[in-house]
Amino acid sequence: MVNVLKATERTSDRRSQLRELREQGGIPAIIYGYKTDNTPISIDSGEFIKTMREVGRNGVISLDVEGKKLNVVLHEYQEDPIKKEVIHADFLAVDMSQEIEANVRVELSGDAEGVRDGGVLQQILHEVVVTAKPDEIPEAISVDISGLGIGETISIGEIRGNYSITINHEDDETIATILAPRVEAEEGTEPSEAESEETGAEEE
Structure with a gap:
């Protein structure tokens, strides 16, 4: 059974609107690939995380874009280095009969x-x-x-x-x-000539 993830088309890539989308719990994304024009979309962050946990990193997802369903795989994603949250996702539309x-x-x-x-x-x-x-x-x-x-x-x-x-x-x-295991210096090894001279100088 293919997991379904709902998506909504978006019309703007303005930073202010992308920031607002993320603040509201969404993730900006894009679809491209098999019989698909490059289409900017948004998905719910919680639903995305839940879906990826269920299908795995390479699993096939049925992406429902306002009623139009496409078989996709997560191609790439960007993550906030501090918050460790996904901030953008790329979905590749696939033909299930063709290898990728x-x-x-x-x-x-x-x-x-x-x-x-x-x-x-x-x-x-x-x-x-x-x-x-x-x-x-x-x-x-x-x-x-x-x-x-x-x-x-x-x-x-x-x-x-x-x-x-x-x-x-x-x-x-x-x-x-x-x-091979690293060779450790054996305990009780005789000090080198230089070490002996340094010890003698310190004692004097």
Whole structure:
């Protein structure tokens, strides 16, 4: 079931009116894409947040613009750096039968052997670009790292077969690796010659 989000067309991009819209709990937005002219709209902030929680970052939304419904995905958004509130949103109208590109976050799962042995996990790729039909784009790609030992890596080529979507990265691109533990200085190590001379000078 596709979630419905109501929208209203707006006729002005004047700063004063955009500020007033936000103060009243709205978000200025725009629609473009499949069989759609660039159309400025406004949406309710609370309804937008509720919808995105339900469908996820890459979910398909039925955008109801004053009675006209369009299948859209959230393409981009702008956020206030201080309040952490969405202040503008771009919706891409999509043809459900045609593939599109989307950014999908990478989630690591499992307890890596190398970490248990003292290694340090380093995630290189936090997001991948995929191509798929709008309703087949996953919210996240899960990568099992439980078998990784110290000095080992997992790459795109090792997970590609787990998904029917196209992952637009080279096979040898590293997703995560286990680094060797840092060598700490042993306690009780003999002081260097320079340190011994400094200590002697201080005592004199």
